[in-house]
Amino acid sequence: MTYRLTPLPVEADEPAQAYACRLARRINLPLRFFCTDIGIPRQEVIKGSTDAVHRIADYGGADPAPLLAATVRHTEGRLYTLNGQDLVRDSLRRTRLRGCVMCMKEQLAHGAVWDVSIRTSWCLASVYTCPIHEVGLVDIGTGKDAMFNEWSLLMEDFLSSETACHPPPERSPGKFELYLMERAMHGPPESGGEVNDLPMHVAMRVMPFFGQTLLHGTNAHEPVTDDEIIKACDTGFQALVARGGLEQSLADIEAGAGPRMSKQGPQHRLGKHLFSFLTNAVSQEAYQPVLDRVRAFVLDTIPMDRGALLLGRPVDTCRVHSVATLTAVTGMHPTTLRRYLRENGFLKSDAQNGDMPMPAAMVEAWAANLAEVVGQKAVEELLGCSRSHFNTLLKARLIQPHYASRSSRKYRFGRIDLEALLTRLLDAATPTPATPDGFVGLDRIGKRANASIAVVLKAVIAGEMNGVTCRPGNRRLDGLEFSVQEAKALTRGEPLPGLPANELLAYWKMDYAVLRDLIGAGYLPTQEARHPIHKGMIKVIPYEAIEQFERTYVLAWELAESLNLTRSELRKWLVNRNVHRAFDPAQLNAEIYRRSDVPSEGTSF
Numbered sequence: 001m002t003y004r005l006t007p008l009p010v011e012a013d014e015p016a017q018a019y020a021c022r023l024a025r026r027i028n029l030p031l032r033f034f035c036t037d038i039g040i041p042r043q044e045v046i047k048g049s050t051d052a053v054h055r056i057a058d059y060g061g062a063d064p065a066p067l068l069a070a071t072v073r074h075t076e077g078r079l080y081t082l083n084g085q086d087l088v089r090d091s092l093r094r095t096r097l098r099g100c101v102m103c104m105k106e107q108l109a110h111g112a113v114w115d116v117s118i119r120t121s122w123c124l125a126s127v128y129t130c131p132i133h134e135v136g137l138v139d140i141g142t143g144k145d146a147m148f149n150e151w152s153l154l155m156e157d158f159l160s161s162e163t164a165c166h167p168p169p170e171r172s173p174g175k176f177e178l179y180l181m182e183r184a185m186h187g188p189p190e191s192g193g194e195v196n197d198l199p200m201h202v203a204m205r206v207m208p209f210f211g212q213t214l215l216h217g218t219n220a221h222e223p224v225t226d227d228e229i230i231k232a233c234d235t236g237f238q239a240l241v242a243r244g245g246l247e248q249s250l251a252d253i254e255a256g257a258g259p260r261m262s263k264q265g266p267q268h269r270l271g272k273h274l275f276s277f278l279t280n281a282v283s284q285e286a287y288q289p290v291l292d293r294v295r296a297f298v299l300d301t302i303p304m305d306r307g308a309l310l311l312g313r314p315v316d317t318c319r320v321h322s323v324a325t326l327t328a329v330t331g332m333h334p335t336t337l338r339r340y341l342r343e344n345g346f347l348k349s350d351a352q353n354g355d356m357p358m359p360a361a362m363v364e365a366w367a368a369n370l371a372e373v374v375g376q377k378a379v380e381e382l383l384g385c386s387r388s389h390f391n392t393l394l395k396a397r398l399i400q401p402h403y404a405s406r407s408s409r410k411y412r413f414g415r416i417d418l419e420a421l422l423t424r425l426l427d428a429a430t431p432t433p434a435t436p437d438g439f440v441g442l443d444r445i446g447k448r449a450n451a452s453i454a455v456v457l458k459a460v461i462a463g464e465m466n467g468v469t470c471r472p473g474n475r476r477l478d479g480l481e482f483s484v485q486e487a488k489a490l491t492r493g494e495p496l497p498g499l500p501a502n503e504l505l506a507y508w509k510m511d512y513a514v515l516r517d518l519i520g521a522g523y524l525p526t527q528e529a530r531h532p533i534h535k536g537m538i539k540v541i542p543y544e545a546i547e548q549f550e551r552t553y554v555l556a557w558e559l560a561e562s563l564n565l566t567r568s569e570l571r572k573w574l575v576n577r578n579v580h581r582a583f584d585p586a587q588l589n590a591e592i593y594r595r596s597d598v599p600s601e602g603t604s605f
Contacts, residue, residue: 007061011107011117013185016053018073019117020045023060023150029500047072069185070120082120083182086286093123098137100130101168104159113156116144121181126204126233129173129228131181134228136169174230176207177495195240195596199286206290209277211236217256218271246290250297258356260576266298266310268427282312303357320357321364323347330367331375331412360480374604379413384476389442389453396454422476429470429480438480439469449487456487465490492532498540500577502568509557514590521588524549553582554598556591 008026010019024034035042038059044052048071048554057064072092079089099122107116108474121127128137141154162462180200182189188196195203211232213220223229239249252272257269267275278294281287289312298304303322304315305447306329312495323341327334341347348356381388393399394411398421401411446453459465460482467483484577499507505515518524519541525538574593582594 008058008114010057010062010066011119013070013119013374014067014117015120015123016048016056016067017045018151019057019060019067021153022114022117023056025153025156025484034353041444046074060117071550072120072123075147081412084187085184088201091125091201091204093125095150095565097140098122098128099140099155099158100133100139101135101164102135103130104155105164108159113159114157116155116157118151121184124180124184124204126180126207126222126229127177128230129171129177131173131178134170134172136171138168171227171230174234175228175370176233179237185220191241192491194243194245195237195241198290198507202286205277205281206235207231207240209236209274210240210246212277213253213271214239214249214272217253218268220271220273247295247297250294254301260322262322262355264302265304266302269302270298278311301357307386318364320452321360322355322357326363326367327379329381331378352391375413376411379418382415382418382476384474384478386443389477392452392454393457396452396458398454398457424461425457425468425477426465426470426478429468431472432469432481433472436454436469438466438484440484441481442477445482445487448484449491450480451487453493455490456482459487461492494530495531495532496540498527498529498542500538501547504541504546508592509554510555514588515591517588517590521583552595553592554595556593559593559598561578 008023020034021031024031029033029037031045032042035045038055040055045056050073053067053071054064057067072080072082072087074080076118077274078089080089080092087360097118099118102429103119104116122137129135130137140158174337179189179192179195181201183192183196183200190279195207198206208223208229209232211224211234214235215232223232236249239245239252242248253271253274254269257271261268275431278287278291282291295313297309298310299315299317299319300319303320303325304310305325306315306318308315318329321329323334323338326341327337330337330356332340338347341358341363345368346358346366376390379385380387383390383393383399385393389397394401399413399418401413410448439584440448445451445456450458454487456465458466465482465486467486471479471481473479501512501515502511505512508515515524519526524541525545528537529540530536531538556567556570560567563570563573565573577599579599580599581591582597583590
């Protein structure tokens with residue numbers, strides 16, 4: 001069906017989806033029927049594809065340029081774009097549409113209901129205020145895909161309800177709201193400063209968390225009301241807009257956390273509200289520039305143990321030390337270490353700030369010559385291994401304490417012996433600038449090769465394993481890389497004489513109950529065999545029995561494929577040729593047939 005309509009003007013900041021809804025409402029049709037009648041896929045309109053926007057604009061007699069600039073376009077998965085700005089699904093109001101009552105009533109007073117339009121800025125999750133009338137946005141409708149579907153119907157229902165008669169709350173728009181609307185319509189403004197460097201959806205998420213923490217310190221919580229959210233966003237925006245504002249904001253938050261206490265990490269110094277948000281964002285690539293700057297600030301100001309996980313990455317280099325982190329490196333008692341640090345002028349404290357962080361390179365060079373006998377944490381640091389690796393090395397007697405205790409944490413080890421172990425391992429390794437194919441580090445070789453790391457390391461020391469490399473800049477165990485194939489060969493046994501039941505199920509595409517009944521009835525014998533990797537005893541069906549079964553019987557799906565028939569067509573084909581199942585259905589309900597009973601016509605087996 002083709003409609004002959006007068007042109008419908010495009011309103012300011014109106015997306016193509018809303019314009020299409022108004023065109024459909026003008027002829028009293030739902031959007032899905034309207035799109036079908038004019039030959040445009042509704043999903044393309046909802047997604048805001050360029051071709052659909054041009055066709056909608058051409059149909060309504062409008063210029064497509066303003067529609068394209070104001071249309072939220074779905075690219076893939078959770079990703080969207082708006083006028084060149086990157087957004088994600090959480091950046092948009094999809095199921096809870098909001099709008100300005102004053103704007104809609106003014107449009108309704110000068111025209112029909114299809115003249116009432118929706119603004120794109122109302123769909124942004126961080127916009128709560130209408131800058132034209134300085135009132136808060138109110139809920140228009142709620143439903144699945146409300147932002148992209150049947151806008152006009154939702155708006156018409158709202159305007160005819162009693163809720164539309166209530167005056168909206170008066171509120172001046174926040175600076176961050178005005179910034180977002182300006183950026184969405186015209187691109188990043190000059191007033192955005194350093195915030196312009198962030199993707200738009202990242203800025204929308206980062207501002208409230210930084211702002212709320214700056215307002216309430218480390219006890220910050222999730223803002224609840226619109227006013228609280230606007231205030232938090234404005235505070236974060238004003239703090240981060242200046243060059244270096246991110247680092248200054250972190251410094252203000254850290255300074256407001258009070259005196260430094262022993263073993264306080266970044267979550268204590270930056271607050272759980274902000275640090276949990278940053279931790280949850282580590283899997284998203286768009287947040288990496290922010291996370292890198294936060295990570296650099298934390299390493300420069302907050303003492304961290306080597307190997308500790310910081311925003312998705314392990315700490316490989318300590319930049320500052322506290323007494324607690326230096327104790328882990330030296331193995332000395334913290335009281336003794338604190339006294340030595342004070343006597344040598346490294347440790348400075350005051351009542352307001354607690355112990356001040358010490359430059360790591362300076363104090364580590366001083367502590368290196370302080371003691372030759374070290375504790376467990378110092379061993380982990382010297383060897384570059386984790387707690388579990390330490391316990392494995394200790395159990396395998398690759399490292400031996402000078403004197404033991406009931407707790408391994410109180411063991412003391414000779415530094416010379418530890419360095420000798422490292423030297424033997426590193427001498428057997430070939431220095432390489434990059435990881436060769438098929439090589440993994442110590443933390444993964446155990447799982448990849450299904451072998452104990454103690455067995456692997458002993459084989460390297462004994463010269464039984466040559467596939468070992470190391471990074472020139474890392475002379476520790478975590479710098480070694482091992483060949484997975486050679487490590488597997490150290491412990492792999494004889495191959496299995498048959499297939500386990502789960503592998504045979506996948507090979508034959510058979511239901512488990514059928515295979516179980518075949519085994520139980522004796523058609524498929526089983527035998528026990530030792531697994532070549534984990535060494536446990538498992539039951540397998542011998543290859544000879546599998547081959548004998550396949551020579552005698554044929555499965556329905558295999559027969560259907562050879563005849564190029566569907567399952568229903570195969571059943572008719574078998575009935576017409578009086579071919580019955582090989583087994584009584586009352587005892588074994590399986591579509592299996594004897595090969596000798598199946599006519600050879602058309603078959604390829």
